[in-house]
Amino acid sequence: MNNKISLFLFTMIGILLLSLSSCKKDDDTAVTTVAVLTTSSITKITDDSIVCGGNITSDGGAAVTARGVCWSTSQQPTIANNKTNDGSGTGSFTSKISGLAINNVYNIRAYASNSIGTAYGQQVSYNAAPTKKELFNQMLSWMCGSFSSKNHADTTVNQYIVDVRLKMAQIWSNRNVGENIYWLYVEQAYASDTNAPYRQRIYKVMMASNGDIYDEVYAIPSPANYLHGYNNTTVFNALTAANLTLKDGCDVAFTWNAAGQYFTGATTGNTCMAVGVPGVSYITSDATLHQTFMTSWDRGYNASGQWTMGPDWPYIFDKVATYPFNASK
CATH class of the missing domain: 2.40.128.590 (CpcT/CpeT domain)
Structure with missing residues (x-):
């Protein structure tokens, strides 16, 4: 009888240890996501260009390999539209946009790409009024x-x-x-x-x-x-x-x-x-x-x-x- 109780307790302790080990592995596995960033306001306007940019506050657990701004006359532009390429990594960056046609309103978003995908900052707009x-x-x-x-x-x-x-x-x-x-x-x-x-x-x-x-x-x-x-x-x-x-x-x-x-x-x-x-x-x-x-x-x-x-x-x-x-x- 005592041998049966001992075997039962030993088995339960083994299951418990295995369960705890499994939970620990789950906790130690980091979740990788797209980056987190914001779009900067337009800081400089010249006759033929504007300066914008963004700030990447987190790479999401995977290195940022491309960053810049994208723009279009349509809402919520993506990198499938016009875009700049302004290096890699986190932190602030500056982008210059040239060749905007007059009498158009352009929507602009910062972007950051890592192995998971591409994330975007909030949209800002620029009215390309003629000089x-x-x-x-x-x-x-x-x-x-x-x-x-x-x-x-x-x-x-x-x-x-x-x-x-x-x-x-x-x-x-x-x-x-x-x-x-x-x-x-x-x-x-x-x-x-x-x-x-x-x-x-x-x-x-x-x-x-x-x-x-x-x-x-x-x-x-x-x-x-x-x-x-x-x-x-x-x-x-x-x-x-x-x-x-x-x-x-x-x-x-x-x-x-x-x-x-x-x-x-x-x-x-x-x-x-x-x-x-x-x-x-x-x-x-x-x-x-x-x-x-x-x-x-x-x-x-x-x-x-x-x-x-x-x-x-x-x-x-x-x-x-x-x-x-x-x-x-």
Whole structure:
């Protein structure tokens, strides 16, 4: 009987020891996971890049072999999208993102990869608003082209809206090198007789150091010599700015409307004086410039400030052709 009890106790002690040994092995086995990290805030913004990064606080028990940031215009970007490669290991790191297109919102997340997988930090966003220089060049590229009000004339009941053709082409691209100054030849004519334009001007389009954009309007000597000059801008090579006559007070100031993604432009007050127009003392000009069309509204006023000339609403000009614009000078 005692032998049976002893055998039973010995067996139970063995089972208990085996169980304890098994539990100990389970406790000693470390669980490996993906890394733990956060995304840094955007700390530096330049004309063509931003600086972000992340901080890896734990490698999850397996070495971090790749880290950086990934970005996309879609939510929750992954390394399948655009990404940087910024070394390995834990701790803080810095990432530089370049080449972001203007007028886009980008979502950014830090990432860290180990043998288990890839982990991500929280998402931060960046609105790639255009720089002042980018806006300036964008406006000029939108201006350069051939415009027509035919569609507006065909669809409106306003008898004063007729088919007009408007051409704007860059000239003198090799002048004012290093300055934010560009020159455009502007020709406007009724579609019924494009060989007899009623307006031929040269615009000097400028951006001030504070980013303000405006243009000055100049009359051309012997304008018939430059008929259809938009087709061959070399005809202006012999002409200089000194040969032009400034239309004083007729400059137009432009403003970027970020919400609507277009430019607005207008003359100021009654400073653009009318010459040789019966019953008109001064003229105002208002315009909007979009990527595929523009509006233009010229109105004349007498000395008492009464509106005496011009249509009831702006002309709408569709852009039917794009002319080249060279911003590199």
